[in-house]
Amino acid sequence: MLELNTFFHNTFHHIGDFSRNNCVSICAFLVPANMLATLQTMILVALSRPATELRWTISASILYAAIMVLHVFSWFIAGVVMAPTFILLFLGSVCLGLNVWAIAHPESMARLLRSLVTLVLPSQFNTNLN
Template identity: 40%
Template sequence: MLDLNSIAEFSRCHCIGICAFLVPANLGLANATILLTAFNRSPQLIANVARISIVPALILLLHVATWWSIGVVMLPTFILPTLAIICLATQAYVVSNPNRTRRLLQIISKFSSAKYRQFVAN
């Protein structure tokens, strides 16, 4: 039988290890989705990476919920869900608007390279 108390206790006991894996996984998968869109990869590949990235984001939200369930309210218990929600929102936006994302990335790239040249010239 699945014992949720044992799972929640495991989550709290191994918090550092869980967060040490889930935070980079969330950021890396969100970054991968953005880069795949920037490099004009197939929409199916982008959607598959976005689907995979839902898993660590949801696990991170559930992990923080175990802390909230025992009354722990600290800064990390707000930062981590915010990170997961931002990663999920980024995934949703990139999958739903790949052309706009590509144009936005091109604008950012041009602006950044112009500023870099200006900085190096001085």
């Protein structure tokens, strides 16, 4: 049992070190990937795309958001509590929440997104969305 405990301790220690040593590169990839994948999910939900098509984008979005949240937690474990860690945690949590909403209630998300589009776009474009 001690060997398994040591294995997990060493593994998480190395993953945490990797996360903290390559923070700029990880965030340079995860922030835009997270935002673009969540935006793609929202667009596909608003267009009422089939569930099979949504699964791939939602899966990628949730993966990016979960990795970002775990990356921020590695900084919290190291004792770094600064504005960027909270901003990244907020971004990851919001993206995660939007994707869970897209899984649980795509109809309500689509209805909200369509009503937002009708407020923003001129009336000539509104007929194509309903």
